[in-house]
Amino acid sequence: MAHLLLRQREIPDISELDIYKKNDGFAAFKNAVTKMSPAQVTDVVKNSGLRGRGGAGFPTGMKWAFIDNKNWPHYVVANADESEPGTFKDREIMEGNPFQFLEGLAIASYAVGANVAYVYLRGEFWQLAAFLDEKIAEMEAAGLLGDKLFGGEYSLRIHTHLGAGAYICGEETALLESLEGKRGQPRVRPPFPPAFGLYGKPTVINNVETFANVPLILLKGADWYKSMGTADSAGVKVFSLSGRVRKPGNYELPFGTTFRDLIYTHGGGVQDSRSVKAIMAAGASSSLILVDNDKVLDTPMDYASVRALGADLGSASVIVIDDTVSMDWLVNKTVHFFRHESCGKCTPCREGTYWMSTIIERIHGGEGTTGDVDLLLNVAKQMQGKCLCALGEFSTMAVVSGIERFPQDFRKAVTPAPPLYAMQNAEGADAERV
Amino acid sequence: MLLEKYPEEVKQILSKYPPEGKRSAVMPLLYLAQREEGYLTKSAMQDVAKIVGITETDVAALVGFYTLFHDKKDGKYRMQVCTDLPCALRGADKFLEELCGNLGIKVGETTEDGFITVEAVTCLAGCDKAPMFQTQGPDGIKYHENMTVDRTLELISVLRKSGREVK
Numbered sequence: 001m002a003h004l005l006l007r008q009r010e011i012p013d014i015s016e017l018d019i020y021k022k023n024d025g026f027a028a029f030k031n032a033v034t035k036m037s038p039a040q041v042t043d044v045v046k047n048s049g050l051r052g053r054g055g056a057g058f059p060t061g062m063k064w065a066f067i068d069n070k071n072w073p074h075y076v077v078a079n080a081d082e083s084e085p086g087t088f089k090d091r092e093i094m095e096g097n098p099f100q101f102l103e104g105l106a107i108a109s110y111a112v113g114a115n116v117a118y119v120y121l122r123g124e125f126w127q128l129a130a131f132l133d134e135k136i137a138e139m140e141a142a143g144l145l146g147d148k149l150f151g152g153e154y155s156l157r158i159h160t161h162l163g164a165g166a167y168i169c170g171e172e173t174a175l176l177e178s179l180e181g182k183r184g185q186p187r188v189r190p191p192f193p194p195a196f197g198l199y200g201k202p203t204v205i206n207n208v209e210t211f212a213n214v215p216l217i218l219l220k221g222a223d224w225y226k227s228m229g230t231a232d233s234a235g236v237k238v239f240s241l242s243g244r245v246r247k248p249g250n251y252e253l254p255f256g257t258t259f260r261d262l263i264y265t266h267g268g269g270v271q272d273s274r275s276v277k278a279i280m281a282a283g284a285s286s287s288l289i290l291v292d293n294d295k296v297l298d299t300p301m302d303y304a305s306v307r308a309l310g311a312d313l314g315s316a317s318v319i320v321i322d323d324t325v326s327m328d329w330l331v332n333k334t335v336h337f338f339r340h341e342s343c344g345k346c347t348p349c350r351e352g353t354y355w356m357s358t359i360i361e362r363i364h365g366g367e368g369t370t371g372d373v374d375l376l377l378n379v380a381k382q383m384q385g386k387c388l389c390a391l392g393e394f395s396t397m398a399v400v401s402g403i404e405r406f407p408q409d410f411r412k413a414v415t416p417a418p419p420l421y422a423m424q425n426a427e428g429a430d431a432e433r434v
Numbered sequence: 435m436l437l438e439k440y441p442e443e444v445k446q447i448l449s450k451y452p453p454e455g456k457r458s459a460v461m462p463l464l465y466l467a468q469r470e471e472g473y474l475t476k477s478a479m480q481d482v483a484k485i486v487g488i489t490e491t492d493v494a495a496l497v498g499f500y501t502l503f504h505d506k507k508d509g510k511y512r513m514q515v516c517t518d519l520p521c522a523l524r525g526a527d528k529f530l531e532e533l534c535g536n537l538g539i540k541v542g543e544t545t546e547d548g549f550i551t552v553e554a555v556t557c558l559a560g561c562d563k564a565p566m567f568q569t570q571g572p573d574g575i576k577y578h579e580n581m582t583v584d585r586t587l588e589l590i591s592v593l594r595k596s597g598r599e600v601k
């Protein structure tokens with residue numbers, strides 16, 4: 001099937017305005033502004049079953065309908081922070097098919113009555129922001145952005161805004177703080193952005209890939225979109241495949257494609273023909289999926305099926321881990337990431353990620369004891385449910401699932417606890433080993 | 435002074451935000467102020483604070499929070515190598531070690547001539563093209579992907595000769 005999002009794979013010059021226009025570009029935006037009411041646009045998106053691609057999978061049309069129409073002005077913000085380890089899809093969408101993303105952003109802005117939209121890009125996307133600025137200028141020159149579009153009353157301007165290196169700014173309320181020129185620390189919710197967002201005004205925030213789906217949904221209809229994917233996860237998804245595979249990269253496939261298809265048919269299989277030991281389906285924030293039988297690889301990648309494996313599909317950033325990798329090494333990597341990225345606003349996350357990194361470093365460095373493994377698991381579980389935002393929770397995922405699903409990797413890495421310690425911790429699971 | 439030096443840029447940045455959102459200009463202005471020296475001097479931070487109408491302490495807190503702002507002089511170019519999990523699964527740690535060995539420095543250090551600082555950083559959204567790094571320098575931030583140590587050393591010698599990034 002031809003690509004719907006990564007259309008540059010078939011139409012290499014689709015990043016040029018005239019080529020994009022020749023391929024139905026901006027027909028949906030023009031039709032929406034000239035022939036549809038904002039509510040009608042939102043309804044089509046609602047009926048399509050489109051869910052947010054930034055990780056949480058929240059129904060997009062429903063989010064747009066939450067916008068508070070008693071408080072003005074409204075804003076729309078594109079989340080182009082893309083910082084989850086293993087995620088690199090938004091970048092390829094914006095680089096290769098920028099107008100489709102911008103058109104989706106424009107349609108969303110019309111649907112919620114916003115006259116200004118921002119694209120918040122991670123600071124590292126400096127070159128990409130300059131490229132988008134050019135594309136936005138071309139749209140302005142072509143009368144696709146600006147005042148009184150298509151001879152009507154609707155006006156829209158789009159601006160890019162660069163972050164400056166902080167994973168937490170991908171969290172939507174931290175992003176808003178950052179966009180307001182403050183430190184990127186999450187807000188206490190509720191209120192949620194559709195009621196209290198940028199500058200305290202009603203704001204819709206969606207992921208880049210979410211927006212990129214919108215023009216085609218409006219052109220071809222909700223039923224067409226729903227005919228792809230699965231009942232709970234409609235449409236297509238860009239899967240970022242990384243780790244120990246032969247052909248890492250972005251693969252646009254319908255929801256419900258199996259892990260096996262992605263890894264073997266598209267990704268060329270595992271490097272050195274090793275076997276898959278574990279999968280992280282949502283980047284470094286994932287629980288580790290234990291791959292100990294063929295059935296696991298045959299799991300369809302949709303939100304519900306991956307959840308049934310005790311994990312999450314999230315942003316569909318599939319990291320493949322083969323049998324050469326020991327999980328104490330892996331958890332050391334993920335915990336260090338989260339310790340570095342914790343914004344420090346709440347104690348459980350700030351202290352918890354610090355302690356987890358100290359303990360896993362000891363374990364991975366060969367200086368840990370079996371008591372340390374219990375302690376690490378304990379710290380992680382203590383954090384769960386107590387953090388202000390999901391980052392704190394994310395930091396515990398690989399720790400808990402790693403220790404519970406791959407206990408032998410941690411046992412191998414440590415020496416037994418000295419007897420005194422074990423006695424003091426007689427409740428501990430490993431006490432009887434001494 | 436930022437305003438005198440880059441009047442057009444400052445105006446253009448401020449025009450992106452509504453009057454009640456003037457503070458939003460602070461990060462774009464910090465990038466502008468950091469452009470020439472590669473780090474933010476105290477007086478540059480004062481300048482930025484004045485333009486957006488916040489305190490110097492507020493600006494310093496931002497500089498401390500965000501990893502792409504720097505308050506001390508390091509190498510002219512920062513080479514920021516990603517060693518996060520997906521890249522590490524594709525040899526990033528070894529790449530970094532060999533690169534540092536070749537340059538005769540440790541991670542976080544600067545070469546004797548003050549030209550290159552090598553740092554290890556978290557995911558840069560180029561995980562399928564490891565080993566990879568970004569350079570942060572006077573020409574902005576650029577990505578270098580599917581790299582080898584040899585090609586990296588070549589890039590450094592080109593940079594040393596030309597004084598700028600060619601691509």
Ligand SMILES: Cc1cc2nc3c(=O)[nH]c(=O)nc-3n(C[C@H](O)[C@H](O)[C@H](O)COP(=O)(O)O)c2cc1C
Pocket residue numbers: 051052053054055056057058060079080081082083084167168169170171172173205206207208210389390391
């Ligand atoms: C720590 C953290 C990091 C996140 N990073 C991103 C990100 O880089 N990009 C993104 O689109 N969403 C990210 N999210 C999710 C956003 O908070 C938000 O749910 C999303 O942008 C909404 O868009 P969607 O409904 O289109 O998915 C992150 C969430 C958390 C808790």
Ligand code: SF4
Pocket residue numbers: 168185186341342343344345346347349350387388389390391392393
């Ligand atoms: S959970 Fe962590 S990242 Fe989130 S607000 Fe608390 S300290 Fe900050």
Ligand code: FES
Pocket residue numbers: 085086087516517518519520521522556557558559560561562564566
């Ligand atoms: S892990 Fe290195 S770029 Fe993503």
